Amino acid sequence: MPPEPPDTDPGRLLAELIAIDSVNPDLVPGGGGEAAIAGFCGAWLAARGFEVHRLEKRPGRPSLVAVARGTGGGRSLILNGHLDTVSLADYDGDPLDPCIRDGRMYGRGAFDMKGGIAAMMVAAARATAHGPLRGDVILACVADEEHASSGTEEVLESFTADAAVVTEPSHLEVTLAHKGFAWFDVEIEGRAAHGSRPELGIDAIAKAGHFLVALEELAQRLAQGPAHPLLGTGTVHASVIRGGEEPSTYPAHCRITLERRTVPGESADSVERELTAVLDRLAATVPDFHYRLARGLHREPFAADPEALIVRTLARHAEQTLGHPPAVRAEAFWTDCALLDRAGIPCLLFGVDGAGAHAATEYVDLASLDRVTDILTATIADFCS
Template identity: 85%
Template structure:
């Protein structure tokens, strides 16, 4: 089925709603089944955060698309604004001006080097290493003046074992080194939105139950994988709810052409139904 959102993630919503109804119709369950259709997962996950203020659960399944592969980990992220400070002056007065954009160039080179060090460092078995990149840059007013400031927004993708605090220490060390070695280098650092990485316990009951039903439905053991992007799994896990990610096959998330494979949608619904009924039996 083609259409915007069919893969990410209307297919998952349809599957979990149908699976919950079917599991309940098979007979009484020992526990409640919560179907949470939430907003804002693409940014701050305010929907899931609000759900967790009022509800908890013994386990959870996030039905983001995963090509019917069991997803047990994903990266986190943290955003920073680095404002490089210069001194405004007319372009004819180099004796008065400090070019914030030129100073920012030193930081961009150091940022690239930081990324290389990360790529060469210890790797998570499923996710690899963390990464860093410059996302947005603003600076300058007009051609005939020295820019007083240049602001760079960067994103650092994190793996399990890393945190916003540990990343800030790394970034501060980079900036402190520049302040020591680059004449006139001054900066201000501001931390923005951050979300933690996620890693499931492969021996958790919900993981073992879903994996068993997936193997039965697929006729083979499911692929175990991780995702480079962030999902609501991290919020659920931090709230003490064992969880994993498992969803449909298809293509085109956030793209002009998007589709869900309907056979995978049927398989997902079957696997979720069996998992709910078994887990709550």
């Protein structure tokens, strides 16, 4: 079989994507953002006949939607991937210089998730190269997944489809569920006083210790509770603690930021009730224990229907390409699948093999990149025809 021409080679495209700084500026002030990489992807897709839309509700933070319109009567499919990466600062070597060693391509974003972006762009171009399919093929190259997922939220205000595939890295395994999360701040209130006047002060940090012990007990109860068949149980941990002014003063405030990872059946509302019960019990049993609870960012967990048509279609083509049925798995981290699912779009996660997401060394296995591209190409042609 002759080699693919350069303009449909996912490895070549991936190298070009890695070389573009797209660090999320919400994570790293001054980060490159998505403008340059969205412009590159838009030009690449427009040259291959795609109708390109640039969405930029947040100035300087564009998402790109490219559409290959169908002839009508077919199913539409979204392929979703995020353009932003985490910091370049701690990368071992030049993070924007893609290099190949032992069948792996190294560079920031190679694994998370410019490999998935390259695979879905090339797959869509190949699937539509000989004319339109019956259904629309929609590529959503989104901003800000690494922080708050404002990109996918903006895309879903204007676009929908009959199904979606999120091309986050999954080691060539079909991912049908992932956890959600909810962040909360617990403010423990004390009373400031000079360190020599204990009768006047209430030590907010010492009172917070009661809550930390109760939080650890909650984590143990969760670990022993009912488990989701793929995801296991929810978890909770204290992430940040702040309190006190100087050694000679009783602290008036202590703030604990915590994260609760959720599984299907749990929500930010249920977590708030759970935490309130813990805190109210302390308020009733610990003298001078006073608190305020504030909800922060939260995202729902995700669970796909294993019998959904898009799941069965992709799994069938994965089996044909891999020579065996793909493993079915769940993922502990959150992805944009949850937003697509909430919008009523059946979806799953499927992507490349490799390692090093957010780490000092990051790479994608190039053979897996080719296989994912082949599987996505066949899935698009089948589902949208």
